[in-house]
Amino acid sequence: MNILAQITSFDPVVTTAARVPRHSREEEHDGGPCTFASRLAGLIPLTLQDLAAIDGLIGYARPVERHTMLLDQGCVADHALVILDGFACRHKRRMSGRRQIVSFLLPGDHCDRGAVHAYPLDHAIETLTQCRVAKIPRATYLDLLGQHPRLALALQRAKLVEEAMAREWIASLGMRSSIERMAHLLCELMERLGSIGQASDGHYDLPLTQVDLADALGLSSVHVNRSIQYLRRDGLIALNRRHLQILAPRRLYELAEFEAAYLSHSPLGTGLPTGGPVAPYEPGHRAYS
Known part of the structure; x- marks a missing residue:
C-alpha cells in the first residue's frame, strides 16, 4: 500500500498550533493554499479566521512527482489530502491494470474520506502531473471542522458538487x-x-x-x-x-x-x-x- 511515498516526515501531533510545521514565508506562498481557499470561498463566504486556518495548512504541503499513488484502492487512510497545485485523478482499476478515471482532481480539491471515515477506499488517487499536496493528519483536520463550521459547510458543499460532477460524467458516458x-x-x-x-x-x-x-x-x-x-x-x-x-x-x-x-x-x-x-x-x- 503506497500512501504518498514522497511525503515522509511530519511534526508529531500535539496542540493544534504546533501540528503545522513552520517554513519560510517564500515557501508558504509557493503554490500555497490559495487554491483551496478560492475553491471553498466560491461555495460559501469565509471569514478571515477561516482563511487564516486554511493558510495554516501550507506547512503540510510537499512536492509530489507525477504518477505517484497518493492513496491506493483498498487502503484505509488516516489523513485528508488537498491538491494545492497540479492535476491528479480518482480512478478504478481492474486486475488487468486497465483503469477508468472517474474524476479529475484540480488545485483546491480535496479527499477527506480517510480523515472522517476509516473505510477502505473503493478507488485510487494518483497524480497525473507534478503536484503540491497537503497531507493533513486526522486530528488536525477534525479540529479544523470543529472550530470552523463555515469551512465544514463549504467542504460539505464541495462533496455535493463532486457528486453532481459524477452524475454528469455518467451522463456523458451514456448519452x-x-x-x-x-x-x-x-x-x-x-x-x-x-x-x-x-x-x-x-x-x-x-x-x-x-x-x-x-x-x-x-x-x-x-x-x-x-x-x-x-x-x-x-x-x-x-x-x-x-x-x-x-x-x-x-x-x-x-x-x-x-x-x-x-x-x-x-x-x-x-x-x-x-x-x-x-x-x-x-x-x-x-x-x-
Whole structure:
C-alpha cells in the first residue's frame, strides 16, 4: 500500500498550533493554499479566521512527482489530502491494470474520506502531473471542522458538487457522442479552473495526455485525437503545447449542452446560456459515437 511515498516526515501531533510545521514565508506562498481557499470561498463566504486556518495548512504541503499513488484502492487512510497545485485523478482499476478515471482532481480539491471515515477506499488517487499536496493528519483536520463550521459547510458543499460532477460524467458516458464528451469536459475544466483563477478569457493549461483523456471519457486514444481535431477544424478550440484556448465559448457550450450550475451547487451557475431548456426525452433517441 503506497500512501504518498514522497511525503515522509511530519511534526508529531500535539496542540493544534504546533501540528503545522513552520517554513519560510517564500515557501508558504509557493503554490500555497490559495487554491483551496478560492475553491471553498466560491461555495460559501469565509471569514478571515477561516482563511487564516486554511493558510495554516501550507506547512503540510510537499512536492509530489507525477504518477505517484497518493492513496491506493483498498487502503484505509488516516489523513485528508488537498491538491494545492497540479492535476491528479480518482480512478478504478481492474486486475488487468486497465483503469477508468472517474474524476479529475484540480488545485483546491480535496479527499477527506480517510480523515472522517476509516473505510477502505473503493478507488485510487494518483497524480497525473507534478503536484503540491497537503497531507493533513486526522486530528488536525477534525479540529479544523470543529472550530470552523463555515469551512465544514463549504467542504460539505464541495462533496455535493463532486457528486453532481459524477452524475454528469455518467451522463456523458451514456448519452453523449465522443465529440460532445470532449466538449463537455473542456467546458467543465474551464469553469473549474476559472473559479480558482487559473483560466481566463478561454485560456488554460491542459497538461493531460491523450491517454488520460481517453481513460476519463471512455474512448480510445484515436477517438480522443479525432475529437480534438474536429473541435479544432470547426474553430472551437486551439491547442498548442498543452495550452488550450476556447475560441468560441458559446458554440462549444451549445455543442456540449453545458450548464455550469452543478459546479457551484447553485441554481444559477456561472456558465454561458445554452439557448433554452433541454428538449423533452423521446423514446427511441439514442447517443451516437
